[in-house]
Amino acid sequence: MLANLSKNFFLRVSRNILLNKAAKKWGLRFGASQVVAGVTIESAMRTAQELNEKGLVCTLDHLGEFVSSKEEAIEATEYNVKTLESIARTGVSSHLSVKMTQLGLDIDRDFCIQNMKRILETAKQTNNFVRIDMEDYAHCQITLDIFKELRELYDNVGTVIQAYLFRANQDVLDLEGARLRLVKGAYKESPEVAYQTKKDVDDNYLKIIKTHLLSGSYTAIASHDHEIIEKVKQFAKENNIPKDQFEFQMLFGFRQDMQVSLAQEGYTMRIYIPFGDDWFAYFMRRMAERPQNVLFGIKGLFSK
Numbered sequence: 001m002l003a004n005l006s007k008n009f010f011l012r013v014s015r016n017i018l019l020n021k022a023a024k025k026w027g028l029r030f031g032a033s034q035v036v037a038g039v040t041i042e043s044a045m046r047t048a049q050e051l052n053e054k055g056l057v058c059t060l061d062h063l064g065e066f067v068s069s070k071e072e073a074i075e076a077t078e079y080n081v082k083t084l085e086s087i088a089r090t091g092v093s094s095h096l097s098v099k100m101t102q103l104g105l106d107i108d109r110d111f112c113i114q115n116m117k118r119i120l121e122t123a124k125q126t127n128n129f130v131r132i133d134m135e136d137y138a139h140c141q142i143t144l145d146i147f148k149e150l151r152e153l154y155d156n157v158g159t160v161i162q163a164y165l166f167r168a169n170q171d172v173l174d175l176e177g178a179r180l181r182l183v184k185g186a187y188k189e190s191p192e193v194a195y196q197t198k199k200d201v202d203d204n205y206l207k208i209i210k211t212h213l214l215s216g217s218y219t220a221i222a223s224h225d226h227e228i229i230e231k232v233k234q235f236a237k238e239n240n241i242p243k244d245q246f247e248f249q250m251l252f253g254f255r256q257d258m259q260v261s262l263a264q265e266g267y268t269m270r271i272y273i274p275f276g277d278d279w280f281a282y283f284m285r286r287m288a289e290r291p292q293n294v295l296f297g298i299k300g301l302f303s304k
Contacts, residue, residue, distance in 0.1 A: 035274070039275065047252065055263040056259055057247075057270045058094035061133070063274050065101045077118055077119060079276075084126055085126065095128060097130070099133045100112055100146065101139065113146060116132075116146070120157055129158065134161065134183075136189070144175075159181070160182075162185035163183065163205035164194045164201045165195075166193060176212075179217070181220040184202075184223065202225075202228065205223070210235060213236065214241075220270065221247070224254050229262070243266055249270045249272055
């Protein structure tokens with residue numbers, strides 16, 4: 001009960017526009033620096049390099065979502081292009097993750113697609129890969145529609161499927177062959193569209209992981225749950241699924257020992273590195289996911 005109240009509180013706060021705007025002026029606060037790799041491209045590159053030296057690969061995410069003007073969306077597009085160029089220039093091993101609401105999805109669909117194409121063209125020129133992050137349920141269908149459209153033109157693009165949605169398994173079946181990141185889901189969704197209990201989400205998560213792996217599709221398993229990870233490892237062994245057909249992914253700042261351990265076992269271990277001054281919504285969602293994450297905030301309050 002208390003955990004649910006805490007989760008609901010942080011999810012509501014994450015959507016507060018005034019607090020999100022204020023946070024850009026605060027700088028990283030409340031322990032956010034433990035899970036956000038600074039506010040500049042340079043700080044993100046340094047973090048990626050440090051992780052590469054530990055045998056970990058990365059994906060960089062310039063934080064930001066739900067922009068309200070074309071000028072903001074164009075600025076975000078340019079920043080993502082510069083991030084790809086910086087990855088190529090520095091030689092770090094990292095992909096790029098993007099949110100289409102940051103690129104103007106809520107303003108104009110075609111405008112957003114043009115921004116995505118600019119990013120994907122840069123990624124193609126620099127021999128890199130771009131992952132379209134999944135956002136809340138209201139953006140799910142349009143995100144998948146645009147992804148399918150872009151996939152006809154580019155082979156260096158993937159997206160995300162959230163296991164807590166009832167539709168997840170059918171989406172995985174429809175996207176056989178696509179490079180998918182499979183996650184449990186981090187937004188608060190209605191019981192009409194999403195599972196509400198941990199057991200149901202976990203069961204569906206394992207189901208879609210197995211479905212995508214058995215289809216021969218490259219699969220990114222994004223989880224900090226050691227039980228899920230062990231079950232995936234065992235399933236892969238039992239079904240002769242090679243280690244180069246899948247990877248594990250975790251968030252920057254979480255379960256660092258496990259990250260290194262998995263890499264040492266020969267698995268591709270990719271770290272999702274968020275950076276930028278629009279960090280507040282991301283950080284609040286991390287706080288909502290697990291009560292233990294609130295400790296980041298408590299520590300942060302006393303470290304300033």
